[in-house]
Amino acid sequence: MKIVKIAGITAALALGVAACGGGETAEPAPAASAAESAPAASGPKFAGQTLTMWRLGDSNPPAQAYMDDLNAEFQKVTGATVKLEWIPWPQVNDKFTAAAAGGAGPDVTEIGNDQVPLWVSQEALSPITALTSAGDQAQIPKNLFGLETIDGEVYAVPWGAGTRAVLYRKDWFDELKIEVPKTWDEVVAAAKKIQEEKGKDVDGFAFNGGSDANHLLGAMAWSEGGDYAVKEGDKWVGKLTDPTFKAGFETYTGLVTSGLSGKSRLTQNTVDIRTRFANDKVGMYLTASWDIPGIETDSKGKVKADQLAFFPLPAKTGGEAPAFFGGNDIAVWGTTKNAELAQEYIKLATSKQWADRYAKDGGLLPVYPDTLASLASDPVQAPFAAAFAKARSFPADPNWTEAGETKAVLQNAARSVIEGKASADEALATANKELEDILNQ
Amino acid sequence: MTDTSIARRSHRPPKKASGLNPKYIPYALLIPGIAVIAALLLYPMFQVFVISFQKVGLPQIRDVNPKPAEWLGWENYTKVFENDIFWSSLRNTIGFAVITVTLTLVVGTAVGVLLNQLSKRMSTFVIVGIMAAWAVPPVAQGVIWRWLFDAEAGIINWALNLLPDFLSTALFGRADWSGEPWTNEAVSIYVILIVMVLWSSFPFVAVSVLAGLKGIPTELYEAARVDGSSPWRTFWKITFPLLKPVFAVLTILSIIWDFKVFSQLYTLMNGPTVREAFNLSVFSFAEAFKAPPKMGSGAAIAVILTIILLIVTAFYVRQMVKSEEVQ
Known part of the structure; x- marks a missing residue:
């Protein structure tokens, strides 16, 4: 491909x-x-x-x-x-x-x-x-x-x-009689049900660990009240080890460790997920509405716009999760x-x-x-529009792209947790130091 | 044609006097080659060395009013040495080279000896087969092996699942291989990489060994057989000593190739993704060319890799020359 x-x-x-x-x-x-x-x-x-x-x-x-x-x-x-x-x-x-x-x-x-x-x-x-x-x-x-x-x-x-909002297969939800999720638990239940009915290799809710992974991780961390880093004076101070960020991070890695998304696709980005979505291998994922025409093309017209719909990502703590601005x-x-x-x-x-x-x-x-x-x-x-009202953004620093995409600091932290190489605390402590080093260089 | 006629002919003076003193002719002939090497290799190497002491990013290398590069002294190097990824890359690079060079030479030699025993037709058939593997471009190799080890659609997981459960459990401690990811972590990535590089590089060793074997007079083997020597002993007492120069060259080439393996690892990981699995080449590339480019530290890593390679090769060449002298 x-x-x-x-x-x-x-x-x-x-x-x-x-x-x-x-x-x-x-x-x-x-x-x-x-x-x-x-x-x-x-x-x-x-x-x-x-x-x-x-x-x-x-x-x-x-x-x-x-x-x-x-x-x-x-x-x-x-x-x-x-x-x-x-x-x-x-x-x-x-x-x-x-x-x-x-x-x-x-x-x-x-x-x-x-x-x-x-x-x-x-x-x-x-x-x-x-x-x-x-x-x-x-x-x-x-x-x-x-x-x-x-x-x-x-x-x-x-x-x-x-x-960003969650794009889902409306036709599957109708077929399996799943209500549009209002809470995070309902999202998990819906994802499980999709996997039971549509096959184990289908991602109920796709994990994004690629270059734009922070759109998903950020929404989950922000919804718990966490943030990546704050500027104190002229220095960035990493906030990844805060319990709030950790809670969001664990929801994020939990997508894979609880089996909602395949362990073999830890580096997929939104484009990769979209391709799988178009091929009936994904039930839900976080994205923007510009993906719909691409899905129609990728699936050669088999998945049409009227089979798809969006809902705002529910926060684990209740309400809607703040989306990436x-x-x-x-x-x-x-x-x-x-x-x-x-x-x-x-x-x-x-x-x-x-x-x-x-x-x-x-x-x-x-x-x-x-x-x-x-x-x-x-x-x-x-x-x-609802998500936009609560939109948040990443640290406004020229070095953010290096931390968030090139060095993939948090994607690597997530992988080491998912692979069982480190606990969430250890991985986030390492990531926090690296994030500070990159932002303050 | 006898030896004396050759000697006489070569000693005959040239009919037309050339303008150049014959003493200088070899140097004159070398000039074009040296000029090309200097322009394409020596100058860039010198530049890499200089850049490794500078801060070089996009503003310094662009076409339109580039900024002068800032001189940093040893800063790029100290930063690289403080980086954990450098040490894991170094470990991966050296470990991979040691294992792969050894395996390539052992398997290559074994296949070379086997080819020598085969009938002409069969050996041609096998040579064509293995050379096909050698001829696959590195990027294509990476893609092919990535597909073979694909978690869901790969043939490897499928084949492992076909094993009887008791056998699979006895061998690997597990029976179910469906969806087993191979490219998430360093160890499994290097298992694939070693097999891939071995697969693509042993044919060259095998064919070189075969060419060497063809040059050994058959009388030696006949004498060994008359004396009742075992094949193992024959190999170590006749084949190996006589092929030593061939092995020396093959070892050095393999060391150089395996130290700087890049394309296969890059395509296998689908870009510089799994940082614990970087080797020095991929690490250098990621530093130098991924946004924002830090060509200075990328160059520093490249210089370190070059120095390690020079030391290893120099050490090996010295050993080789020494053992030649003893003989």
Whole structure:
């Protein structure tokens, strides 16, 4: 599967077109003929120029359609053609690293909000402060710029906010007469029932131990009142050994030790889980609603959107667990030779009209407050809007990505506990020291 | 053609005088090779050495106005030595090399001797078979073996489940192998890695030994047989001493190959995931190229690995030269 994916990506990059996970090739946004005719219209300032744009994730049909329309609009306004490339989420850091080292980067890139501090510290993004105080963008609440503002400069504009909820197989729940869980115990019972009926190799509730594992672990730890680290003065102090964090951590490792998720898949990330979900091997997992089109593609149409639904992750302590405050931003890549045009693109993409549609088509929450307020009545988006109210985030530090993804500090701690190599206390004490070392370096 | 004619011909002076003093011709011929090695190997090695004393990240290596690298002295090295992962990587690297080099040479030699006993047709058949394993690219090997040991769909767990329960319990202390994960922890990862590298590297040893064996005059074996020597004794008294130079080269090559094994381990673990199972190459890669890249400490690890390898090889070459002198 990995090979197919890699081959697909390589081919996609070589051709400069977008290819999606399911092997279906999508056309690049602007057709060649349109590019030729554009310069003839004398008006646009940037006629004949090309802008490279990196979108993250899979090019599922709604996302592709959105990009096609956005890029066509951009061409109409500025005359410039957009070369669009899709980068799968698990490869984002590697692609950014290669682009920053080799100079073959995009002009504009989508970026995860928690990745912004890291890439600013690597000097890979250009400041775009002026852009955010005028026009539509001035309406985006300032508290959404927390991770994006570093030393008084803004490096990225929030494009859509994303929180996580539990995606489940509605058709299985109906078939097995399972009620939508309201408490953590009901989630466990539902997962057990699914495994009894659908086979032992099905993950009732999938454990995520890959690059984005902290979305799941974080929700469980936050719901107990725990946190990763707090800043005291100019130093980060790790809080992993707190009983509250430990309680969440034990719920997390308990997914595997109690058999709800297979012991052989301790390093799977959301993309891996999604593939198994599409193949009837997962009952529930924590994710965002943008996974649905990918599941339809991966399952070759066998698992359809109406067989799937979301519910907010219940906390073990009662109520809903706080979700990860995620979001996708859009930023100007530092080495761009086309900074002015790149800013124009961001201005258009994050304008109210296009940002709202980005959120709607991508299953994200809109960053414009009035649009968000109107979502509370939407049955699909309501679980996310509810989670969004309680959203929390990871330590806002450039080194967080290293601790959370590259060094996988807590994923390794969880594995040593699951393998019986260390107790939760020992593993968390080691992890705490490592987390402090990384955050304070 | 007799020996004398060869001697006479080679002593004949060249008809046309070359512009270059014959004494320098070998050096002139070496220049292109040395230039290529210097550009592709010596210069990068020198750079790695320099970088290992510097703080080098993305801002330092990018194309557009790169920042000057900061000189850190020994800091990269002291940090590496304080890191637990370095010590587990070092242990994994050395342990793996010792076990795998030994197994490769023993199995390779045994197969080489066997090939020498086989009929021509059969030996060709076996050679083609084992060379196919040798020819599999390292990344493909990693993927193939990862699939074989897959917890749910892998053939290994399936085969272990086919064993009668009493036998499986007697051998491994368990009867049920369904869903047994192999790539979660260092020990089982290295079991797979050793088998994989052995599988892919013994054919080269076997074929080299076979080539050596073909060069030993059959009279020696006939004499041994007349004297009533056992096959074991024949091997140690005739084959082994005569093949010593072959073994020396094969050992050094195997040590070098097994010390720096990377692709197979990387694909087997599906990237640098299980940190306790890192070896020095994977550790160096993870430090140097995973975001945020720390090329300085990655380079420091690479320098340490190179030095260890140089010491081991130098020691071995010295032993070899010594024993040649004794003879």
